[in-house]
Amino acid sequence: MMNLAVNRFPAPAKLNLMLHITGRRDDGYHLLQTVFQFLDYGDELGFEVLESGEIENSTPPAGVAHDDDLIVKAARLLQSDSGTRLGARIELDKRLPMGGGLGGGSSDAATTLVALNRLWGLEYSKQQLADLGLQLGADVPIFVHGEAAWGEGVGEKLTRIELPERWFLVVRPDIHIETHKLFHDSELTRNCHPITIADFLAGSGENVFFPVVKRRYPAVAEIVDRLSALGDVKLTGTGSCLFIAFEDEKRAQDAATKLPQGLDYFVARGVNRSPLYAV
Numbered sequence: 001m002m003n004l005a006v007n008r009f010p011a012p013a014k015l016n017l018m019l020h021i022t023g024r025r026d027d028g029y030h031l032l033q034t035v036f037q038f039l040d041y042g043d044e045l046g047f048e049v050l051e052s053g054e055i056e057n058s059t060p061p062a063g064v065a066h067d068d069d070l071i072v073k074a075a076r077l078l079q080s081d082s083g084t085r086l087g088a089r090i091e092l093d094k095r096l097p098m099g100g101g102l103g104g105g106s107s108d109a110a111t112t113l114v115a116l117n118r119l120w121g122l123e124y125s126k127q128q129l130a131d132l133g134l135q136l137g138a139d140v141p142i143f144v145h146g147e148a149a150w151g152e153g154v155g156e157k158l159t160r161i162e163l164p165e166r167w168f169l170v171v172r173p174d175i176h177i178e179t180h181k182l183f184h185d186s187e188l189t190r191n192c193h194p195i196t197i198a199d200f201l202a203g204s205g206e207n208v209f210f211p212v213v214k215r216r217y218p219a220v221a222e223i224v225d226r227l228s229a230l231g232d233v234k235l236t237g238t239g240s241c242l243f244i245a246f247e248d249e250k251r252a253q254d255a256a257t258k259l260p261q262g263l264d265y266f267v268a269r270g271v272n273r274s275p276l277y278a279v
Contacts, residue, residue: 006044007049007119010257010275011111012042013102014142015168015243015267018194027155029154030183035200036223037148037163037170038171040275041268042141043095043108047115048224049086055079059092062154070105070136077132078122086120099179101237103143109136110143110278125165130156146274150197152251159205161197167252169230176241177213185212210235223263238271246272 017035024030050056055075057066066072066227075088090112096104113129124132126145133140139157145147149158189208199205213235214221220240227233231244246252252267259265 007047009045009047009105009111009115009224009279010042011045011096011107011114012038012222013040013096013104013107013170015138015170015270016101016201016207017171017234018030019209019237020101020193020195020205021188021190022192023209024042024190025154030153030157031153033192033194033205034155034159035150035163035205036142036151037270037272038146038274039102039168039268040271041095041170041266042102042275043104043111044093044106045111045115046091046093047119048089049119050089051081052084053085054089055087057090057092059093059094061094061098067171068110070111071112074109074133074140075116077118077135078113078120078124081132081252082120082122082124084120084122088116088119097102097241100172100241101177101235101239102170102241103139103237106133106137106139106229107143110140113140113144114276143274143276146277148270148272150200150268153228156170159197161272162272163272166269167246167269168243169246169250169252169255169256170236170266170268171223171227171259171267173240173242175217175219175240177217179238182212182216182238185192185216187215189213198259205237209238213239222262226260228256 006271020033022031057071096102117124130141150161196219
């Protein structure tokens with residue numbers, strides 16, 4: 001549980017509702033088309049401003065060195081860029097799995113930038129914070145901007161999109177996906193024909209990583225087979241989290257009661273405006 005009584009900010013999860021690769025840049029980065037939507041569920045961070053200038057995450061993610069912690073990196077980056085003499089003690093209530101495709105680390109970093117911008121009185125614009133966030137990871141800007149979006153480029157070219165705010169059953173297999181190996185898989189589709197937002201809203205789009213994940217991780221494929229009776233199972237990001245969309249909360253909760261025993265899951269609503277900006 002978090003001890004800081006004030007200055008709490010959410011770091012929501014995201015889903016990739018589709019994910020295509022349309023090519024590759026000269027520097028090796030893949031060109032993407034994807035759709036991001038937030039969930040009303042995620043991590044929570046607490047902040048205490050320090051006059052000393054020290055940056056401290058008192059509850060770091062398990063197995064992550066202090067200097068490698070994206071929360072610490074985000075705070076130090078904003079501190080250095082702004083020249084502020086203020087610091088922060090940060091506490092993380094970690095609910096999202098690491099490496100699950102829900103954007104937990106990127107969301108934590110974005111929340112750190114947005115929260116400390118406010119608490120340190122810096123008055124950076126969203127775009128300035130997003131530009132800083134891109135130095136930390138391709139997904140950080142989407143969490144900074146805080147609106148459901150169509151993403152292109154390496155994910156940093158964002159166009160606001162209005163999506164149905166459906167309910168999702170999200171299943172978290174206890175399986176670590178090695179993302180870099182997926183990107184190098186010889187069977188990964190890297191030449192998807194570009195589609196438009198209208199195409200997606202009409203039903204086009206898939207996640208090109210899904211068949212690769214199922215082939216490389218038979219345990220994930222087995223879970224997908226068991227979930228398929230409940231609805232259309234999809235993969236978010238490069239996984240390993242799976243999700244099924246429902247029109248209302250009751251149907252999502254009813255489906256959750258039918259999950260195989262032992263699977264970790266949560267039910268959350270898709271939202272087009274990040275809960276971070278409801279604080």
